[in-house]
Amino acid sequence: xxxxxxxxxxxxxxxxxxxxxxxxxxxxxxxxxxxxxxxxxxxxxxxxxxxxxxxxxxxxxxxxxxxxxx
Numbered sequence: 684x685x686x687x688x689x690x691x692x693x694x695x696x697x698x699x700x701x702x703x704x705x706x707x708x709x710x711x712x713x714x715x716x717x718x719x720x721x722x723x724x725x726x727x728x729x730x731x732x733x734x735x736x737x738x739x740x741x742x743x744x745x746x747x748x749x750x751x752x753x
Contacts, residue, residue, distance in 0.1 A: 709735055 693702045697714040701707050709715055710733035719733060
């Protein structure tokens with residue numbers, strides 16, 4: 684977003700601690716980690732790392748069931 688001159692500050696909008704990036708917004712931010720922990724606990728998934736590419740690949744492999752958690 685900074686490259687497109689959309690943002691005024693380069694701070695994470697959720698935790699206001701680190702510079703904003705995809706990894707920061709979705710995984711490293713304390714707020715994001717809390718959300719991920721709630722979702723992963725609800726799904727009873729443990730040991731899933733906080734990495735967008737791995738989560739997408741995992742969900743493609745596992746998300747074929749017809750129940751709501753899938």
